[in-house]
Amino acid sequence: MQHNHKKLEGKTLNDMTQGAPLACSKCKDRFWCYDGLERHLVMAHGLVTQEFLRKAQNKQDGGRCQICKKQYAFNMLQHLVQEHNKNLCSAEIRYSCDVCQFSCTVYQELEEHLSTQHPKKGPGAH
Template sequence: MKAQILQLQKNKQIQQKSNQILAAAAAAAGIKTGSSSAALAQGRTLNKTNTGTSDLSPAAASRKVTQICEICDASCRDRDNYRVHLQSKHNQLKGKTATDMAQGAPLACSRCRERFWTYEGLERHLLMSHYLVTSDLLAKAQSKTDGCRCKLCGK
């Protein structure tokens, strides 16, 4: 029991450090994130989907926001590049167009309602944010087909 508690504490520390690194990277890149930088520095999770308001239309605003890949944390300069990244690097969203992307991420976390484009991104979020392991991820780990994902940080 103590080992599990220590592991959960360690996972939370890793997540907080990761959030601090993301906030520092965003600040270094000159990305205006408003209160999200402060939230990241304090260890709170930043929602990866663009839900803020803007003077631009929703479709135009979403294309202007830097996108962070929910699978590998790569930074893409806009939603169109993110779609291409998911298609080419992760073999995800095949056949999806910019119009499909404008509709928003289809998968939602059942705990916090954060939205994701891929099942792998949702699995990673569940592991990192809520310390939940899906049956699919467990089966992949047991059969050693989980892509050698780190058990501590989910990367």
């Protein structure tokens, strides 16, 4: 839980009320963490990121199947293909700046871009 709180450190109430920072480019669902977005891409759209594929190869792709609701410690990708005939293809997650045209594939790069290129003004600043 402390790990999740650390992600919210420095966020204003306005940031939190505007919703989760990570948006699905296919359906615009929003997520608070990369793992949630990654799992959504697999379950909802059949898109597998390189990171999720790496997790599957290391037997770290566990979770609850959104189709049959069964819980798996690992082999989720294998389950989706074999049990549900899910067609999977590779995907790359890109993060885009809401202020300018900047985009990247690493979320930390977007955070750094926002803090250096579009810093928030402090209290009382106009």
